[in-house]
Amino acid sequence: MKALVCHSFGLPENLKMDELETPQIQPNQVLIQVKACGVNFPDTLIIQNKYQFKPELPFAPGGEVSGIAVEVGPEVNHVKKGDRVFALTGWGGFAEFVAADAHKCLPVPEGMDFVTAATTMYNFGTSLFALKQRANLQNGEKLLVLGASGGVGLAAVQIGKQMGAHVVAAASSKEKLEICLKAGADEVINYSEQDLKETAKAMTNGEGFDVICDPVGDQYAEPAVRSLAWGGRYLVVGFAAGSPSAIKMNLPLLKGASIVGVFWGAFAQKEPAENMRNFEQILQWIQEGKVKQHIYKEYPLEQGAQAIRDLMDRKVIGKNVVIID
Known part of the structure; x- marks a missing residue:
């Protein structure tokens, strides 16, 4: 099968179009003919051997796919051959076929296209888990989303609004913030021009934010924690801006914050029933038009390396996706 292959760990430019063996599935797996593959921040790490999961070389990156179930293991009951499906695979999605564990594979709802299906699970799943299970976000609370124009960020903006929060979106350009406003943000902060801590203080009359969702980290982490309200919750989602940050532990102490x-x-693996309930809610919101993925660009498989490069260079607003023809 055709695939965009990582033969040695490194940058996206090392990836090469090549032939790989079509996966042989286990009894609890589904073989998917891939139609689309979402591009996510872990893809930038896994090809550099910097992610917590480390596949053996050679492999194709791409961990969020949609397509057709062409083979179904005998232990799989909720998916049948010929179904349109979407799944999380960890890696392997930048290829014509990929094997998916059954508990990470779901039928695509009627009326949903493959691009939407391939760009929903990771970002919306992460954001709802963050705001619901981890932050216990309440109606009327003040939510600040950093990196709000990215895939996870835009999902958090929309989900925060559905949960009744007053949402402030922070990003690095006017163009990105315009997309955030269209997605439902009540207010915005341009942290390339505005001081994050001082602007957050002014916006909240000095009280701070109840919840801060941070998929960015690095230089923004400490001013974000300083912007928490009493009893606030700072969500450590990822480190798209660089490495994990050192935070002075007196800050959460003084604010009674978490x-x-x-x-x-890990949540999806350890609490699959609760994760499934989250997805039922997400799919309902999508079908009702209450949340929607913003697609930055579609790339053919041969340009998959460029899709990862664009994500690394922080050009992507919302989500980019690789199309497998």
């Missing part, structure tokens, strides 16, 4: 880790992949 620093809360958000590892959605």
Whole structure:
């Protein structure tokens, strides 16, 4: 089968179009003919051997796919051959076929296209888990979303609004913030021009934010924690801006605040029933038109390396997706 292959760990430019063996599935797996594959921040790490999951070389990146179930293991009951499906695979999605564990594979709802299906699970799943299970976000609370124009950020903006929060979106350009406003943000902060801590203080009359969703980290982490309200919750979602940040522990102490880790992949594995309820809610919102993925660009498989490069260079607003023809 055709695939965009990582033969040695490194940058996206090392990836090459090549032939790989079509996967052989286990009894609890589904073989998917891939139609679309979402591009996510872990893809930028896994090809550099910097992610917590480390596949053996050679492999194709791409962990969020949609397509057709062409083979179904005998232990799989909720998916049948010929179904349109979407799934999380960890890697392998930048290829014509990929094997998916059954508990991470779902039928695509009627009326949903493959691009939407391939760009929903990771971002919306992470954001709802973060705001619901980890932050316990309440109606009327003030939510600040950093990196709000990215895939997870835009999902958090929309989900925060559905949960009744007053949402402030922070991003690095006017263009990105315009998309955030269209997605439902009540107010915005341009942290390339405005001081994050001082602007947040002014916006909240000095009280701070009840919840801060941070998929960015690095230089923004400490001013974000300083912008928490009493009893606030700072969600550690990821580190798209660089490495994990050092935070002075007197800050959460003085604010009676919580620093809360958000590892959605582990939640999906350890609490599958609760994760499934989250997805039922997400799919309902999508079908009702209440949340929607913003697609930055579609790339053919041969340009998959460029799709990862664009994400690394922070050009992507919303989500980019690789199309497998």
